[in-house]
Amino acid sequence: MTGPDDIITIALRVFETAREGRTAELVKYLDAGVPVDFTSPNGDTLLIVASHQGHLDTVQVLLDRGADHSRVNKLGDTALDSALMQNHDEVARALLKAGAVLEP
Template sequence: MSEHEQSGPIEQGVLDLAVRVFGLARAGEAEELAAYLDAGVPPNLTNEKGDTLLILAAYHGHPETVAALLERGAEHGRYNDRGQTPLAAAVFKQSAETVRVLLDAGADPDAGQPSARATAAFFDLPAMTALLEGRPA
């Protein structure tokens, strides 16, 4: 068996695993995703668009998954290829609990392009603006 033949199935297995964990982040399957992270999947795994598991979980409004990722070392300040942060994604989707989890972890409302604060202003989301400013929503 050549070296290339041996690496093919391994590479496909890695790709399959990546597809699986990104799907878990999107679906909010916090427990199963946490098990993969605990087994060694990097918490800042990034897809072809620069989206991290945390960005996908935040965008899809899964605060428990966001918390599990943060607890396992996911960086809330990482941007995707378009300059978006997990906090801006959560604000855009108006997921108040996800926004709270990210803010409690120290996410910066002014980071990214557009920032979470700019996203709330642009889309006229007063409840999100209030959260970002530390006021009751």
């Protein structure tokens, strides 16, 4: 049986894989049932985290699996906002291609 501490540890690992662009490892978590729109307490999704760090491969996998690019974190930022703030142009283009829009 998995306890609350184990679940928190797993959640942290999942976000770490997105943050570090470890796409193959993230795919294993997604295949095991982690939701593609898994969200942290501050509203960051795996897509927002990967976009902020500029991990194009990870972003593309998440988009291909249906990640919601319009989700907004508690700071009011989307994945596109995060990519643009960090000057990750290729990631921003992938998000725009997937239908993300700049909010006024």
